[in-house]
Amino acid sequence: MLKLMFTSALAAACVFGLGAGIAAADEAKCLRVVGPEWTAEGQSVDPARIITTGDVLRITSIYQKLAEMDDNYQPQPVLAESWESNQDGTSWTFHLRKGVKFQDGRDFTAKDVVWSFQRLFDPKLDTGAKSILSMIDPSKIVAVDDSTVQFTLKAANAIFPAVLTTKYAAIVPNGSTQDQLQKHPVGTGPFMVDNFTPGPKFVAKRNPYYWGKGEPGADCIEFSGISETVSRVSALTSGQADLLVQLEPSAAATLDKSSGVKVLMAPGGMYLDFAMWVDTPPFNDERVRTAMKLVVDRSAFVNTVMLGIGTPGNDNPVSPLSPDAYQHAAIPQDIEKAKQLLADAGYPNGLKVDLYTSDSLAVMIPAAQVYKQMAAKAGIDVNVIVSPADSYWTEIFLKRPFITSYWGDRPPSEALGIAYLSDSANNETHWKRPAYDALLNKANGTIDPDARRALYQQTEKMLAEQGGVIVPAFATTTAAIRDGCSGFTPNNNAANFDFSTLTCK
């Protein structure tokens, strides 16, 4: 009996080993990209609706935009080869790339661009694009000829091409609706699918009509997500995955020490923030807000929460690394001044506040805990309340006076506006200052780049000194690739992926 059990165990082990070998060999020809999460629900292949990492991966492989943002926030040509504006920046003309075809063979023309943008303003379509593209007048998008499109804007905007690199602005065929796209997505990107059904993996094949010479670098690409960090890291080191994207700092630190893989970093990335309602006590007193900001030791924050993979932030959404930053050095911690300001504001014995957080993004909880430790030194007693991740963004965000939050990487025009303009739908600090709005709008409409930069810097300074947002750090967007693969560079913006040049041996 024992002998039987032993031999059968041995046989099983051989079979499994063989199976692993065969299974690995089968999958060698598809590029295998793995993200940090995968939801079985709500999978979208319509660029108007992008909510999860999976959505981003699917949509960036199938569709393309007019332009793509590089790490210096300069738009680079993709489907549009060049562009220019009129004298005051109220009208922009884009010259489209010729000879591009959609994945079903039809030609890409200006009418497709017009449709792609007009449909984003359909009130029946739910999309986050509306607020980002609010300067567009949908009735004033015109196909001048087959390869020229003209946008006439509601107000002057000097950096409109940069705005068009938002993840939602991908080009879809003229007349396509969300229902159609969800079943048969058709774009101009390097990979395509014939039909889409939601599943645990997304497999796309080479687009035979793709306009990039020699691209894409593989016959097919496969996206999936593994939420457990150990499994994901093991998948890469054991050769079961080729590329890991949106890597968290702990995984990056582990992979750095592993052989056979390389860690890739963009210059910057998203930022973490703590948002205070400026119209609610105790935060309605600017001295209290300044005290709350001064307790943060920013480089220590980066070293603890982000394991050193990040940059200190200066209480505004523009990274100190950016040439547009108003100050490149990190604001130093000043506990004494914080205590003094609190005493002046009427809190000589310190302050008690509730700070909400969740593990919606893994670093949000350590961030709140580290802030609590730092604030305690100035007599601020922070009560960290961890809320469930799946309802955080509907129940807590915008509904509590002091919360932990984060925002993806954006160019200054968008970053300074999306959560801080008076009429912003996401105004997480209830900050309503007409002077700020005017300054930002003026900056966006200034054609001269140096004058524009100076205005952005003034806007940031106002927000950093008077606003209700504490930005302790920026993350660094990180990816990891196994040796034997090449042709991928992570972009600051974690929603910008370009898989057209990725190849593996």
Next chain:
Amino acid sequence: MIARLILGRCVSALVTLIAISIIVFAMVQMLPGDVASMVLGRFASETAKEALRQQLHLYQPAAWRYLGWLAGLLTGNLGDDLSSQQPIAVIIAPALGNTLVLSGAALAIYLPLTLSVAGVQAFYRYGGIDHGLSTVTMIGASIPEFLMSILFLVMFVVVMPVLPAVSFVDEHTSFIGWLSALALPAVVLAIVMSVYGIRMLRGNLIEILQSDFIQVALLRGLSPGRVLIRHALPNALIPTLNVTALNLGYLIGGVVVVEKVFAFPGFGSLMVDAVSFRDVPLVEATVMIAAAIYVASNLVADLMAIVLNPKLRRTS
């Protein structure tokens, strides 16, 4: 006589299921968050959200909605999934199938493992081997399945790369692919379940081995091994059946942790995702299926016990 017992058990199972359906329905209604916002996304227009609320009959009284849903369930119509508008049966079928296969594999390892370890322990009871194995099972019971999954992953994927890091399976996976994908999760699940089964079976076996009829068999000259396997084990199995039935319920709904670690596209993950996305029809359908399987496996265990044990048949 037996027929009345069996009927009684079936009726109580049905009543249990109905009670569960009421509880599930009520709990889903109490989940925080606006369903329309969660399903359509934060940026959806108010008109779209209103339309969804009307479509889901959210303004109708809860009892009315419950009855409508129950009627649908009984006629086999599970409804449509909110986010992809596909029939729920289409979405659940592959995930449930995967989990059933994994459960089958886990049970296939669990049964011989439990029987052999408990058998060895009972045979050499109170000796060195017995104590040693007890310690090992105690340690196994103390390690949470999450940690055990990761330990196995590190051992067999990183340190000794013989198995794949992720257990992805879909309709294209070969038989060999299935075997290698199932290996680690099935072993982990089998170990997690067996630690309880082993302790229970060992206790039962030792108790039976001390009873009179066993002494008679030994005195008659039958070998101890044969006595253990042919005479003691069948009697000791019955309580173990109950434990196994409970384990089956755990396998269907509770293995989401193991599924996440090995990235196995199973039923547990589907249930958790459905709750995260507030996909109300999918949540209700998956929880009811998990509950139905649990109740059914308990029912089967009860019925088997009645059939196998003549003593139970006289109780009513």
